[in-house]
Amino acid sequence: MKAPSQHEASSGTPADPAANQTVPGAAPGQADAGHADPVSLDLLRWLAEVHGVETSYQGWDGHPHEVAPATLIRVLAALGVQAHTDQLIEAALAEAELAPWRRMLPPAVAVQEGGPALVPVHVRHGAPVRVTVYTEDGRELVAPQEDIWVEPRVVDGVTIGRATFDMPDNTGQGWHTLRAESDGKVAEATLVVVPARLSTAAALEERRGWGLATQLYSVRSKRSWGIGDFADLAELATLAGAHGADYVLVNPLHAAEPVPPLEPSPYSPSTRRFFNPLYLRIEAIPELAYLKPKTQAVIHSLSKQARKLNKDTNRLDRDKAYAAKLAALELLYEARRSPSRQQAFEVFCRAAGAGLDDFALWCAVREDLDADDPFWTDPAAALGSPLLVKLRTELSERIDFHRWLQWLCDEQLESAQATARRAGMRLGVVHDLAVGADLQSSDAWTLRGVLAAGVSVGAPPDMYNQLGQDWHQPPWHPTRLAEAGYQPFREMLATVLRHSGGIRVDHILGFFRLWWVPEGNSPTDGAYVRLDHDAMIGILALEAQRAGAVVIGEDLGTFEPWVRDYLAARGILGTSILWFENDGDAPLPPERYRVQALSSVNTHDLPPTAGYLAGDHVTLRSGLGLLERSAEEERLEHNAKLEKMMALLRHRGLLPADEPGTEQERIEALHRLLAQSPSVLLGVALVDAVGERRVQNQPGTTSAQYPNWQVPLADSDGQSVLIDSLADNERFNSLLAAVEESLRG
Numbered sequence: 001m002k003a004p005s006q007h008e009a010s011s012g013t014p015a016d017p018a019a020n021q022t023v024p025g026a027a028p029g030q031a032d033a034g035h036a037d038p039v040s041l042d043l044l045r046w047l048a049e050v051h052g053v054e055t056s057y058q059g060w061d062g063h064p065h066e067v068a069p070a071t072l073i074r075v076l077a078a079l080g081v082q083a084h085t086d087q088l089i090e091a092a093l094a095e096a097e098l099a100p101w102r103r104m105l106p107p108a109v110a111v112q113e114g115g116p117a118l119v120p121v122h123v124r125h126g127a128p129v130r131v132t133v134y135t136e137d138g139r140e141l142v143a144p145q146e147d148i149w150v151e152p153r154v155v156d157g158v159t160i161g162r163a164t165f166d167m168p169d170n171t172g173q174g175w176h177t178l179r180a181e182s183d184g185k186v187a188e189a190t191l192v193v194v195p196a197r198l199s200t201a202a203a204l205e206e207r208r209g210w211g212l213a214t215q216l217y218s219v220r221s222k223r224s225w226g227i228g229d230f231a232d233l234a235e236l237a238t239l240a241g242a243h244g245a246d247y248v249l250v251n252p253l254h255a256a257e258p259v260p261p262l263e264p265s266p267y268s269p270s271t272r273r274f275f276n277p278l279y280l281r282i283e284a285i286p287e288l289a290y291l292k293p294k295t296q297a298v299i300h301s302l303s304k305q306a307r308k309l310n311k312d313t314n315r316l317d318r319d320k321a322y323a324a325k326l327a328a329l330e331l332l333y334e335a336r337r338s339p340s341r342q343q344a345f346e347v348f349c350r351a352a353g354a355g356l357d358d359f360a361l362w363c364a365v366r367e368d369l370d371a372d373d374p375f376w377t378d379p380a381a382a383l384g385s386p387l388l389v390k391l392r393t394e395l396s397e398r399i400d401f402h403r404w405l406q407w408l409c410d411e412q413l414e415s416a417q418a419t420a421r422r423a424g425m426r427l428g429v430v431h432d433l434a435v436g437a438d439l440q441s442s443d444a445w446t447l448r449g450v451l452a453a454g455v456s457v458g459a460p461p462d463m464y465n466q467l468g469q470d471w472h473q474p475p476w477h478p479t480r481l482a483e484a485g486y487q488p489f490r491e492m493l494a495t496v497l498r499h500s501g502g503i504r505v506d507h508i509l510g511f512f513r514l515w516w517v518p519e520g521n522s523p524t525d526g527a528y529v530r531l532d533h534d535a536m537i538g539i540l541a542l543e544a545q546r547a548g549a550v551v552i553g554e555d556l557g558t559f560e561p562w563v564r565d566y567l568a569a570r571g572i573l574g575t576s577i578l579w580f581e582n583d584g585d586a587p588l589p590p591e592r593y594r595v596q597a598l599s600s601v602n603t604h605d606l607p608p609t610a611g612y613l614a615g616d617h618v619t620l621r622s623g624l625g626l627l628e629r630s631a632e633e634e635r636l637e638h639n640a641k642l643e644k645m646m647a648l649l650r651h652r653g654l655l656p657a658d659e660p661g662t663e664q665e666r667i668e669a670l671h672r673l674l675a676q677s678p679s680v681l682l683g684v685a686l687v688d689a690v691g692e693r694r695v696q697n698q699p700g701t702t703s704a705q706y707p708n709w710q711v712p713l714a715d716s717d718g719q720s721v722l723i724d725s726l727a728d729n730e731r732f733n734s735l736l737a738a739v740e741e742s743l744r745g
Contacts, residue, residue: 102669190485226309241423427501436473468523
């Protein structure tokens with residue numbers, strides 16, 4: 001590779017008037033780079049592209065936008081590449097060119113089964129080399145060398161050659177070890193063979209399916225402790241399954257803080273691998289029956305107080321609910337487990353391995369330290385340090401407690417999934433995977449070796465968030481993740497998929513590229529960083545294939561057309577929302593919806609359909625000062641859009657030609673219209689089935705402005721709706737029957 005001079009255009013970088021200019025450099029960590037030496041913009045952009053940092057992006061306005069040079073420098077610094085002088089840039093370019101030649105094997109190799117699987121091996125020129133594949137099922141396969149000549153080159157004074165090996169055809173899908181031996185040196189790398197296409201959704205093409213989508217914490221029963229739980233999930237699955245539903249899609253159930261106060265947003269967890277004990281049903285824990293009567297009485301008193309929280313129809317109180325559950329769990333933990341249950345617990349812990357141990361350690365320490373305590377960033381307190389070895393011993397009892405909580409979550413999730421399948425659901429529970437974990441989370445601490453520091457992920461400006469978004473979550477470091485053999489990514493997926501029939505991946509674009517915002521920058525001042533999407537999507541497909549789970553990618557917003565085509569080719573479903581599917585300024589006819597998609601009327605970031613039809617979101621956003629124009633203008637546009645949709649419903653005979661129809665009739669008509677699409681999965685929001693009008697999440701607001709992720713399920717009159725009443729709820733039964741009849745009739 002030849003770095004461009006200041007008079008050459010960078011390969012793959014659009015030429016622009018500033019291509020030959022110099023710009024202020026930025027020392028690492030500096031927000032104001034005005035006092036550093038200038039750098040060549042041409043060289044800087046070249047280096048950025050080499051490291052997968054995109055130097056421009058297509059905005060929601062349809063125009064290209066250049067990334068600020070200072071931002072490129074700071075994003076490169078987060079990747080471990082210094083670029084605040086021309087000398088450093090040139091050195092980094094030279095290093096990037098030589099880096100593959102310095103490694104005998106790539107950091108990790110991901111190949112599709114049945115596809116090309118050539119692996120470069122770098123050894124001393126002329127030296128013999130042997131490459132062996134050790135499969136996960138214990139086989140030893142010798143990889144054949146291909147007759148491909150690559151000119152050797154001198155690296156650090158040694159002439160290095162490149163040999164090319166083909167992976168054996170009979171390796172099979174799975175996680176294997178690649179081993180190269182030459183000149184007395186040995187190198188190993190992870191080899192993952194992934195399916196070319198995920199096949200789990202194939203049965204849906206023959207018989208389409210539908211299901212309920214809900215925020216589990218908001219769906220309570222008389223037995224709930226103020227928050228919907230795993231047992232409530234099983235009950236809801238049974239009710240929906242009786243109507244013909246194939247799944248229940250829930251919000252991310254990822255773990256939050258180990259003690260109150262808890263972060264309300266399920267999309268800002270402490271870890272994406274493990275689950276939130278907030279959702280445990282205390283009465284479903286077998287040891288409860290064997291406690292002494294006095295202890296049982298204490299837990300009964302806790303449950304009685306917690307169930308009073310079910311009466312609040314305005315705002316859920318996670319903190320009180322979890323405090324009560326923790327008090328009960330502490331008592332239950334002291335109960336003696338039977339030999340068989342103790343053995344099951346130990347088997348679970350061994351299978352979960354170091355990841356569970358590290359998470360439980362974080363929980364044990366976090367019980368006593370705030371999230372912003374200096375401990376979390378102290379190098380002396382990193383995993384593996386003498387201090388942490390000491391803490392593991394001192395806190396062993398608390399660590400065991402938090403491992404035990406995860407075992408209980410695993411048991412109750414397994415029970416919920418088994419109940420859903422017995423109810424006739426083909427998929428059962430479908431989990432939601434958040435984009436990342438919080439900057440002050442367990443993942444940020446335990447996985448710091450594979451995460452990028454000094455940046456967080458978000459999104460550039462769009463029509464809904466014109467100031468951009470910063471989600472305050474650290475991104476994967478692409479190179480370090482590969483060097484780790486993708487193990488943290490694999491383990492996260494395997495845990496979430498363990499007891500599920502599907503997974504919805506929030507912002508699946510993040511498997512291709514993520515918007516990195518350097519610390520101190522505004523969300524508008526970031527850059528896209530590319531990941532190895534073939535590896536990321538391939539691993540997702542492999543773990544889903546092994547779990548027998550369907551994958552649904554949330555691919556809303558600004559997506560390049562090839563991304564959706566790529567996902568469809570890999571057997572991953574997309575997402576279509578009725579209000580977002582348009583043909584110009586008219587609703588898109590349902591027949592033109594995608595086949596490989598989950599289609600629904602709305603999403604959790606929009607009001608329930610009853611509220612949307614009434615324009616409640618316009619009133620809410622106006623009252624919160626979130627509108628860029630007057631409420632009257634917004635309402636006029638909204639009503640015009642609604643009228644076009646109602647006209648389509650009348651044209652299809654789904655509403656009377658001369659009557660507006662009741663609210664319930666219009667909601668059912670919208671779902672009947674959706675059933676006319678070819679999409680293999682349809683979604684029905686539980687809020688639509690009971691007449692709820694309040695939105696769960698109002699983007700652009702804080703919890704002081706709006707109770708995001710804290711709205712309990714209620715009907716159109718604001719009266720609490722409990723699972724116990726759903727079997728006799730006329731509106732619930734009518735909508736589910738309408739969907740089943742429209743899909744099957």
